[in-house]
Structures are given as C-alpha cells and as structure tokens.
Amino acid sequence: MGTDRIRKVVVAGGGTAGWIAASTLAYQLREQLEVTLVESSAIATVGVGEATVPPIRNYHRFMNIDEQEFLRAVAGGFKLSISFENFVRPGHRYIHPFGITGKGTLVAGFEQFWLESVRRGMQSELHEYSLEAMASLADRFAIVDDPKINYAYHMDAALYVKFLREKFQPCGIRQVEGKIQQVRQNPDSGYVEALVLEDGQVIEGDFFIDCTGFRGLLIEQTLKTGYEDWNHWLPCDRAIAVQTRSVDPSPVPYTRAIAHEAGWRWHIPVQHRVGCGLVYDSRYMSDDEAQAKLLRDVGAEPVKDPWQVRFRTGRRLKAWNRNVVALGLASGFIEPLESTSIHLAMSAVMKLVELFPSEGIPDSLVNLYNDTCRRELEHVRDFIVLHYHANQRTEKMWTDCREMKLPDSLQLRIDAWRDRAYVWYEPGELFATTSWIHVLLGQGIVPKQHHPLPRELSDADLRRLLDSIRGPIERTVPQLPPQQAFVDRYCKAAPGVWDMHRPAA
Ligand SMILES: Cc1cc2nc3c(=O)[nH]c(=O)nc-3n(C[C@H](O)[C@H](O)[C@H](O)COP(=O)(O)OP(=O)(O)OC[C@H]3O[C@@H](n4cnc5c(N)ncnc54)[C@H](O)[C@@H]3O)c2cc1C
Structure with missing residues (x-):
C-alpha cells in the first residue's frame, strides 16, 4: 500500500483528457477532493478529436450533462455510423453503423438468419436491417424511440474543453496557468509529490493525473513507465489536420473515413465548419505530399492553417504507476479510425472513480485498473487492425498490412468468423458483435458456413422474420428530417459561439 489518504489531486494538462479528468473527479467526489488542474497556454493541445462513439452519452448521463445544452455549446451534430470508403479497394464503400442490426436468438444472432437467407438466394444487404445505416445512407437524422436509434456526436474539440471548464470548474476545480518545468518525486518511494512551474509555483498533491498528451511528462519522462x-x-504515424468551410447544405450524420494509397482521410462536420485530416504512413508519403493531397481532396476552403500531429500507436505499459494515472494521449494512442480515444479517456476516468483509492493506494486496485485498461485497449486495437488487414488494395502499405502477422486475439476472431460466422462479446468491450459483423463483412471476409439453427425455418417464416425487421426501418427513414433540419430545431448553436473561443497559442 502506498501513500496515505488521498485528498489533493493534481491534473497535469488542460486538453480534452485533462478537463474530462478534472471535471469527473471534482463533480463525483467534490466533498472529498481538492482538484487542481495545471495547463499551459504556451503548449497547444492536439486540437483534434471531434468524432465520438455512443458511450459518450452514458458518460454525459453520469455527469448530468444535458444533451441540448452540450450540443449548443460545442456546435455539435449527430453521428450514426462511419462510412468506410475505398478501404477494401478504390470505389468500394460500406457503413459501420451504431446500434443493433436485426434481432436474433440467445444462441444465434440475426446475422445467422440473414446469412441463411442469402444462402437461399433471397436478395438483401445486412445494412438494410440497421436503422442507423439506412438513415446514414439517406442523410437523415432524428432521435426516435420505435425503432430506437443509437447515435454519437460530432463536436468542436476546443469548444468541448471550454464547455467542460465552464460547467465543472464551479465544482471546485482550481485552475493554474503555467508551464510544468520539473516533476518532484519522493526520493525513497518515487511517488510524485509536486509539480514545479516555470514561474516557481509549486503544486503539491497526493495523486496525479497525467494528461500532458503524447509527452507523458509524469508517466514517462519522470516515472519511465515504458x-x-x-x-x-x-502503420500510420502522422496526420495533417485542417478545418474547412461547410459546403454541404445539410452535413452528413456520419463520419467519413476515406482510404488513400498510404493511409486515410477523415471528414467530420460540425455546425459551423468541417474538421478534416489526412492520416498517413510517413514511409510512403512525405509531409509535403500529405498536406498537398489533403488540401486538394477536402474540396472546400480552409478556415485555419493546416497543422501536423506525429504519433506512435501503442500503449503505456502501466496506465497507473505509483501515484500517477495517465489519461488520454499520455496513456497511449490507437489511431483515430474508429474515434475511440475520447471514449477511452472517459471510460478510464469512470473506472478510476469506481476504484478511487481514498485511503491509500493498494496494489490490488492498481493491478486491476491496469489490467482493465490493457484489455480495453487491445480490444480496440484488434478492431482497428482489422480495417487495415482485410483489404484488396495494391499499394505497398496496404499489401504489407494484408500480409502482416496479426495479434493472436484478432486472428482468432477472424478465423472463427470465417469458419462458422461466429462472433462474441466480452463484458467491458467497446465494440459489440454487430460492429464486428459489419466490419468483417464490409472488409470482405465472407464466412464459409453459419449456424444451423435458421435452417429450421421455412422460406416463408424466414422472409417474415426479415420483413418484420426491415419494414419498420423502411417506414421510419423517409419520415426523418435531414440532419440540418433536426439540428436547427433541437440544438442550434447561438451565432458566433465558435468565435468566442480563443485557441491556445
Ligand atoms: C490525428 C488525430 C485525430 C484524432 N481524432 C479523434 C477522434 O475523432 N475522436 C476521438 O475520440 N479522439 C481522437 N483523437 C484523440 C483525441 O484528440 C485525444 O484523445 C484528446 O484530444 C485528448 O488529448 P489529450 O488531452 O490527452 O492531449 P492534448 O490535447 O495534447 O493536451 C495536452 C495538454 O497538456 C498540456 N501540457 C503539456 N505539457 C505541459 C507542460 N510542460 N506544462 C503544462 N501543461 C502542459 C498542454 O498545454 C495541453 O493542455 C485524435 C488524435 C489524433 C492525433
């Protein structure tokens, strides 16, 4: 057991992760903790991170955040899916929708019935049984309950930080501006005791959250965690980001991920602009080529100069080391293809609240926390690697990905799907079976056989089952408005909300 009672928590870093950490701890444990957040306007945040996944709504419920207030503040919109374009081969497209596709039984998911229908020559696509996919393809959105729609958000990253700060600072967060120059450790235990700022201020704490981004000032530069x-x-290790004017009269209710010869490009609409970026493998594309390609392909006028981000995908060996927990980019990064990083920070901070070591730091909790984070990250990693691996493209980066040796856990997933259309879900995993199925099929991996159970159904019964799912979706989608109309009515940001933001220098 290390340290005594934990009262003073210091969050290092004021990006999205830092404000998520400080807000959550101050809001949930406000009577027991003094939370200080140290940030430096001289060190810019990464400035991206604008697409989310549906569990953000659980986090917001946990924090009592009102959806409309949040969306107005972040000039946000809705995300029903990701459109993967050119990933399998140029010209190919598939949708990875949120939500549940169809309805199965306890032992055979809906996909087994659909696969059986395909075997019998009945013509349909799996996405026709997903409300979120069909609404995406029709560029429509509304919050509906029957059938229930599942969604996440697109948001302005800088406005989200501002929103959290304004909403949760009154819960007692002490905000200190200054550059951390030194991290002071206890000479015996190695525990972090204080942050020393450039202007001489000393910020002491019992427990530290490292949200300093890729630098990992505490977790790596100080504790050498590995x-x-x-x-x-x-393989991608760099990105060039840019923001452009919106040219679509109604922004699409999904994130676009568009593969290119050495990576992919994102397209994330928010109310006042579009966030775009080119992710690339620097072995196969130079920075100049990437920037030129991005500006050529976005097809709209930039409203901000492009900026580059370099990254190394991977994970910190221990997210929690001594009295330091790393969150956000400081804890590791799996590139942004499925918009998972903000979710991982939210999920980790909720886990930290669940295990909060108020009376000292037992090894059992540290080990549990680290193990949970590792499993969660490896699961997300496998899912994203799948998108790279299962492709039919011809360029070197893509052929290398096709031929690479996969993590055993992913190979097992692919084999079980290919051999018998088997997918599974383990508690705590972000991606449900529906996600795996859409991406496995979308990336072109077709199972050799499926579950025998649906063979019990007659053609008429099978058709009736499929129609009972497709029918309500077909009736609902045309009644949904274009996303813009829904946003205008539900959560339109006040004019100029975005101008009030002063980004870090
Ligand atoms: C290309 C790219 C695209 C992404 N897209 C998505 C996406 O669509 N969805 C998603 O969920 N996530 C995405 N992410 C991840 C997401 O951007 C991050 O998870 C999120 O922004 C959190 O970043 P952070 O707060 O950990 O780090 P940062 O934003 O880098 O913040 C670090 C903070 O630490 C402070 N700091 C650093 N050093 C010091 C010091 N010495 N003294 C004082 N302060 C210091 C900085 O001032 C800053 O406030 C993306 C990431 C990349 C690289």
Whole structure:
C-alpha cells in the first residue's frame, strides 16, 4: 500500500483528457477532493478529436450533462455510423453503423438468419436491417424511440474543453496557468509529490493525473513507465489536420473515413465548419505530399492553417504507476479510425472513480485498473487492425498490412468468423458483435458456413422474420428530417459561439 489518504489531486494538462479528468473527479467526489488542474497556454493541445462513439452519452448521463445544452455549446451534430470508403479497394464503400442490426436468438444472432437467407438466394444487404445505416445512407437524422436509434456526436474539440471548464470548474476545480518545468518525486518511494512551474509555483498533491498528451511528462519522462509500440500493426504515424468551410447544405450524420494509397482521410462536420485530416504512413508519403493531397481532396476552403500531429500507436505499459494515472494521449494512442480515444479517456476516468483509492493506494486496485485498461485497449486495437488487414488494395502499405502477422486475439476472431460466422462479446468491450459483423463483412471476409439453427425455418417464416425487421426501418427513414433540419430545431448553436473561443497559442 502506498501513500496515505488521498485528498489533493493534481491534473497535469488542460486538453480534452485533462478537463474530462478534472471535471469527473471534482463533480463525483467534490466533498472529498481538492482538484487542481495545471495547463499551459504556451503548449497547444492536439486540437483534434471531434468524432465520438455512443458511450459518450452514458458518460454525459453520469455527469448530468444535458444533451441540448452540450450540443449548443460545442456546435455539435449527430453521428450514426462511419462510412468506410475505398478501404477494401478504390470505389468500394460500406457503413459501420451504431446500434443493433436485426434481432436474433440467445444462441444465434440475426446475422445467422440473414446469412441463411442469402444462402437461399433471397436478395438483401445486412445494412438494410440497421436503422442507423439506412438513415446514414439517406442523410437523415432524428432521435426516435420505435425503432430506437443509437447515435454519437460530432463536436468542436476546443469548444468541448471550454464547455467542460465552464460547467465543472464551479465544482471546485482550481485552475493554474503555467508551464510544468520539473516533476518532484519522493526520493525513497518515487511517488510524485509536486509539480514545479516555470514561474516557481509549486503544486503539491497526493495523486496525479497525467494528461500532458503524447509527452507523458509524469508517466514517462519522470516515472519511465515504458511503452508498447503497435506500429507494426497500425502503420500510420502522422496526420495533417485542417478545418474547412461547410459546403454541404445539410452535413452528413456520419463520419467519413476515406482510404488513400498510404493511409486515410477523415471528414467530420460540425455546425459551423468541417474538421478534416489526412492520416498517413510517413514511409510512403512525405509531409509535403500529405498536406498537398489533403488540401486538394477536402474540396472546400480552409478556415485555419493546416497543422501536423506525429504519433506512435501503442500503449503505456502501466496506465497507473505509483501515484500517477495517465489519461488520454499520455496513456497511449490507437489511431483515430474508429474515434475511440475520447471514449477511452472517459471510460478510464469512470473506472478510476469506481476504484478511487481514498485511503491509500493498494496494489490490488492498481493491478486491476491496469489490467482493465490493457484489455480495453487491445480490444480496440484488434478492431482497428482489422480495417487495415482485410483489404484488396495494391499499394505497398496496404499489401504489407494484408500480409502482416496479426495479434493472436484478432486472428482468432477472424478465423472463427470465417469458419462458422461466429462472433462474441466480452463484458467491458467497446465494440459489440454487430460492429464486428459489419466490419468483417464490409472488409470482405465472407464466412464459409453459419449456424444451423435458421435452417429450421421455412422460406416463408424466414422472409417474415426479415420483413418484420426491415419494414419498420423502411417506414421510419423517409419520415426523418435531414440532419440540418433536426439540428436547427433541437440544438442550434447561438451565432458566433465558435468565435468566442480563443485557441491556445
Ligand atoms: C490525428 C488525430 C485525430 C484524432 N481524432 C479523434 C477522434 O475523432 N475522436 C476521438 O475520440 N479522439 C481522437 N483523437 C484523440 C483525441 O484528440 C485525444 O484523445 C484528446 O484530444 C485528448 O488529448 P489529450 O488531452 O490527452 O492531449 P492534448 O490535447 O495534447 O493536451 C495536452 C495538454 O497538456 C498540456 N501540457 C503539456 N505539457 C505541459 C507542460 N510542460 N506544462 C503544462 N501543461 C502542459 C498542454 O498545454 C495541453 O493542455 C485524435 C488524435 C489524433 C492525433
């Protein structure tokens, strides 16, 4: 057991992760903790991170955040899916929708019935049984309950930080501006005791959350925790980001991920602009080529100069080391293809609240926390590697990905799907079976056989089952408005909300 009672928590870093950490701890444990957040306007945040996944709504419920207030503050919109374009081969597209596709039984998911229908020559696509996919393809959105729609958000990253700060600072967060120059450790235990700022201020604490981004000022530069590199599975190591004017009269209710010869490009609409970026493998594309390609392909006028981000995919060997927990980019990064990083920070901070070591730091909790984070990250990693691996493209980066040796856990997933259309879900995993199925099929992995159970159904019964799912979706989608109309009515940001933001220098 290390340290005594934990009262003073210091969050280092004021990006999205820092404000998520400080807000959550101050809001949930406000009577027991003094929370200080140290940030430096001289060190810019990464400035991206605008697409989310549906569990953000659980986090917001946990924090009592009102959806409309949040969306107005972040000039946000809705996300029903990700459209994967050119990933399998140029010209190919598939949708990875949120929500549940169809309805199965306890032992055979809906996909087994659909696969059986395909075997019998009945013509349909799996996405026709997903409300979120069909609404995405029709560019429509509304919050509906029957059938229930599942969604996440697109948001302005800088406005989200501002929103959290304004909403949760009154819960007692002490905000200190200044550059951390030194991290002071206890000479015996190695525990962090204080942050020393450039202007001489000393910020003491019992427990520290490292949210300093890729630098990992406490977790790595001070505690030398170590990093497991996943670059051999996830080859992209740089991104160029830019923001452009919106040219679509109604922004699409999904994130676009568009593959290119050495990576992919994102397209994330928010109310006042579009966030775009080119992710690339620097072995096969130079920075100049990437920037020129991005500006050529976005097809709209930039409203901000492009900026580059370099990254190494992987994970910190221990997210919690001594009295330091790393959150956000400081804890590791799996590239942004499925918009998972903000979710991982939220999920980790909720776990930390669940295990909060108020009376000292037992090894049992540290080990449990680290193990949970590792499993969660490896699961997300496998899912993203799948998108790279199962492709039919011809360029070197893609053929290398096709031929690489996969993590055993992913190979098992692919084999079980290919051999008998088997997918499974383990508690705590972000991606449900529906996600795996859409991406496995979308990336072109077709199972050799499926479950025998649906063979019990006659053609008429099978058709009736499929129609009972497709029918309500077909009736609902045309009644949904274009996303813009829904946003205008539900959560339109006040004019100029975005101008009030002063980004870090
Ligand atoms: C290309 C790219 C695209 C992404 N897209 C998505 C996405 O669509 N969805 C998603 O969920 N996530 C995405 N992410 C991840 C997401 O951007 C991050 O998870 C999120 O922004 C959190 O970042 P952070 O707060 O950990 O780090 P940062 O934003 O880097 O913040 C670090 C903070 O630490 C402070 N700091 C650093 N050093 C010091 C010092 N010495 N003294 C004082 N302060 C210091 C900085 O001032 C800053 O406030 C993306 C990431 C990348 C690289």
